[in-house]
Amino acid sequence: MLQDFKKSILVSIWFVFLTFPLMVVRVNTMDQVVIWRWMNLVWVAIGSFILSYLWRYMLSRKQARTKVAEEGGDTRTKLQLLLEDMNFRYKAMGVILVLILIFPLVFDTYQSTIMISALIYVVLGLGLNISVGLAGLLDLGYVAFFGVGAYTYALLNHHFDLGFWITLPIGGVLGCLLGVVLGFPILRLRGDYLAIVTLGFGMIFKVVMENWDALSFGPSGIANIDRPSFFGMDLSLANSTIYIYYIMIAMVIFTILITNRLKNSRIGRAWIALREDEIACVAMGIDMAKTKLSAYALGAFWAGMVGVLFASKTTFINPASFTFMESAIILSIVVLGGMGSILGVILGAFILILLPEYMRAFSEYRMLAFGAAMVLMMIFRPQGIISNLRQTYEYKGTKEKTDNG
Amino acid sequence: MAEKKHKLLEVKGLTMDFGGLRAVDSVSLEVHEGEIAALIGPNGAGKTTFFNCVTGIYNPTKGDILLHPKGLETRRLNGLKPNKVTEMGLARTFQNIRLFSDMTVLENVMIGRHCRTKSGIFRSIVRGKAVLEEEQFIVESSYQLLEKVGLEDFANEFSKNLPYGAQRRLEIARAMATDPFLLLLDEPAAGMNPQETSDLDQLICKISTEEQIAILLIEHDMKLVMNISNPIYVMEYGKKIAEGSPQEIKDNPKVIEAYLGEEVDA
Numbered sequence: 205m206l207q208d209f210k211k212s213i214l215v216s217i218w219f220v221f222l223t224f225p226l227m228v229v230r231v232n233t234m235d236q237v238v239i240w241r242w243m244n245l246v247w248v249a250i251g252s253f254i255l256s257y258l259w260r261y262m263l264s265r266k267q268a269r270t271k272v273a274e275e276g277g278d279t280r281t282k283l284q285l286l287l288e289d290m291n292f293r294y295k296a297m298g299v300i301l302v303l304i305l306i307f308p309l310v311f312d313t314y315q316s317t318i319m320i321s322a323l324i325y326v327v328l329g330l331g332l333n334i335s336v337g338l339a340g341l342l343d344l345g346y347v348a349f350f351g352v353g354a355y356t357y358a359l360l361n362h363h364f365d366l367g368f369w370i371t372l373p374i375g376g377v378l379g380c381l382l383g384v385v386l387g388f389p390i391l392r393l394r395g396d397y398l399a400i401v402t403l404g405f406g407m408i409f410k411v412v413m414e415n416w417d418a419l420s421f422g423p424s425g426i427a428n429i430d431r432p433s434f435f436g437m438d439l440s441l442a443n444s445t446i447y448i449y450y451i452m453i454a455m456v457i458f459t460i461l462i463t464n465r466l467k468n469s470r471i472g473r474a475w476i477a478l479r480e481d482e483i484a485c486v487a488m489g490i491d492m493a494k495t496k497l498s499a500y501a502l503g504a505f506w507a508g509m510v511g512v513l514f515a516s517k518t519t520f521i522n523p524a525s526f527t528f529m530e531s532a533i534i535l536s537i538v539v540l541g542g543m544g545s546i547l548g549v550i551l552g553a554f555i556l557i558l559l560p561e562y563m564r565a566f567s568e569y570r571m572l573a574f575g576a577a578m579v580l581m582m583i584f585r586p587q588g589i590i591s592n593l594r595q596t597y598e599y600k601g602t603k604e605k606t607d608n609g
Numbered sequence: 610m611a612e613k614k615h616k617l618l619e620v621k622g623l624t625m626d627f628g629g630l631r632a633v634d635s636v637s638l639e640v641h642e643g644e645i646a647a648l649i650g651p652n653g654a655g656k657t658t659f660f661n662c663v664t665g666i667y668n669p670t671k672g673d674i675l676l677h678p679k680g681l682e683t684r685r686l687n688g689l690k691p692n693k694v695t696e697m698g699l700a701r702t703f704q705n706i707r708l709f710s711d712m713t714v715l716e717n718v719m720i721g722r723h724c725r726t727k728s729g730i731f732r733s734i735v736r737g738k739a740v741l742e743e744e745q746f747i748v749e750s751s752y753q754l755l756e757k758v759g760l761e762d763f764a765n766e767f768s769k770n771l772p773y774g775a776q777r778r779l780e781i782a783r784a785m786a787t788d789p790f791l792l793l794l795d796e797p798a799a800g801m802n803p804q805e806t807s808d809l810d811q812l813i814c815k816i817s818t819e820e821q822i823a824i825l826l827i828e829h830d831m832k833l834v835m836n837i838s839n840p841i842y843v844m845e846y847g848k849k850i851a852e853g854s855p856q857e858i859k860d861n862p863k864v865i866e867a868y869l870g871e872e873v874d875a
């Protein structure tokens with residue numbers, strides 16, 4: 205502790221020295237005078253001291269934890285222990301559900317719109333979580349599936365006047381199909397190569413949509429897409445937003461339910477095994493091609509579906525909505541939240557989408573803060589906010605020993 | 610060996626080239642029902658490569674790998690994917706432990722059960738009665754396997770937190786979960802202390818007699834090999850240089866030379 209303190213003071217002095225010419229001395233060339241801004245010196249000193257101390261504190265905490273882990277101790281944080289308590293989980297879920305349901309009634313349309321976009325990213329995150337978090341297949345072009353869903357609805361609505369509810373599953377299925385089609389050529393790739401090829405796919409989608417005017421109307425996009433109809437009625441903008449909000453909530457719950465079931469199924473275990481060790485996985489009799497393709501396809505399914513909703517919410521889409529930046533954000537959500545953890549991904553989506561939204565005042569620094577947050581995360585908590593809750597099972601066993609644990 | 614035992618695995622003239630390097634050079638080998646056969650040889654002799662060829666991880670350059678499951682027709686394994694080979698009843702462990710480290714011990718074994726169960730995506734989502742029953746069956750049978758190898762107390766630990774010896778036993782349990790009739794063990798005793806090794810010795814014998822699984826093992830621990838296995842095959846520089854009972858192998862001058870180096874008998 206004292207050691208950290210001393211080092212932090214040293215760091216602080218060093219920073220003061222380094223920034224002295226920039227922060228303190230200011231030469232006014234017009235009046236030929238030097239202005240000494242001593243207050244800045246104090247701020248730099250205090251700021252760098254606190255940051256350095258915090259940094260050291262976090263590092264030592266992390267070290268302590270890895271040490272405990274090496275000695276076979278329990279490294280689960282309080283949060284994790286709480287999460288493993290089923291009773292607490294149900295109560296928390298109940299409270300959150302109520303809050304979510306009354307949200308659009310309490311807040312205005314603007315707030316609901318922000319919430320809808322956060323929820324869209326929750327679904328996207330959960331979808332990508334299947335391929336990246338569970339199956340360990342890095343996908344930097346995930347936004348293409350999202351785009352396919354959005355364009356499916358936009359085009360079907362434009363040309364054939366198809367409604368939202370019919371197109372919703374169509375978008376999902378088309379996303380799924382594209383997932384399989386793109387999955388085939390990259391079955392044998394891993395790691396960096398996989399990342400680059402999927403990145404390429406994402407780019408190709410955008411370029412095609414920008415240039416294939418006959419199909420996609422090019423960069424000008426498609427406007428006047430219908431909002432979801434409510435039993436044939438057209439709603440006002442405010443009501444329609446509330447309606448979409450509830451559709452989105454239903455979709456999120458649906459996604460959580462299904463991805464959770466998949467995760468804890470025979471298929472989900474195969475995905476995780478594939479992530480952990482590909483060779484051992486196939487040597488244990490798991491068909492690699494089938495497992496990878498199913499992970500891609502199911503991941504893409506959600507993006508396709510939520511893409512349809514996105515198009516119906518914005519009523520206008522063009523290729524600019526489906527840039528690499530989107531893929532990067534979705535991937536960050538998964539990584540920040542904790543690979544493979546459903547709760548983590550939900551938290552990650554809210555943090556990464558809502559924070560920048562509510563900090564518009566600092567919008568110039570948004571990307572900077574975003575980058576800094578990711579770097580800090582990788583240093584102090586590389587496993588994400590929620591890491592790998594372990595799954596336990598009920599079993600009897602043949603010996604006289606019935607309690608599990 | 611008077612009575613004629615059923616031949617399970619028959620490898621004929623297996624050759625594996627890596628570019629210019631011939632890692633395995635026309636090796637032939639047979640494993641019969643009820644046997645614990647051993648494959649020994651100095652480091653880099655090509656033993657692991659031989660296993661990798663048999664289990665479909667490499668596609669051999671030349672030779673035939675024939676599997677004769679009891680009561681079923683003979684299958685040629687060349688060029689089959691590893692998962693197909695495993696489905697046919699031939700499971701393996703790895704020299705450099707390859708467990709699924711972020712899964713629990715029990716889940717590791719449950720992965721082995723994958724190829725013997727069948728719930729698909731849609732049925733897993735609906736989670737009907739059949740799926741739940743199958744799931745319970747996977748859990749119970751995997752737990753029983755853990756009891757067999759003595760790891761039941763660790764069932765809910767992450768496998769990466771297990772001690773080394775336990776990890777090796779877990780690999781065996783995981784391989785057994787695929788219901789094999791032939792088990793290939795790649796240096797199961799590597800890194801174990803004498804106590805753990807003698808436990809392993811018993812475990813392997815138990816698997817062979819109680820579970821009726823034939824075993825082919827690679828091992829450097831001569832005591833373990835001489836104790837439990839018969840026949841023994843010896844490889845050096847990719848070639849098979851000897852085969853026979855433990856006594857024959859001990860007395861074979863070629864083997865002594867391979868292990869002790871040439872200068873000794875000069």
Ligand SMILES: Nc1ncnc2c1ncn2[C@@H]1O[C@H](COP(=O)(O)OP(=O)(O)OP(=O)(O)O)[C@@H](O)[C@H]1O
Nearest residue numbers: 627630632650651652653654655656657658659704
């Ligand atoms: N994938 C590969 N590519 C190229 N060479 C390889 C490959 N795998 C193995 N080899 C080479 O083949 C030879 C045999 O290796 P192998 O691992 O089969 O030996 P081993 O008998 O298992 O040795 P050990 O007792 O040390 O495990 C070695 O010279 C090794 O370098």
Ligand SMILES: [Mg+2]
Nearest residue numbers: 656657658704
């Ligand atoms: Mg080897």
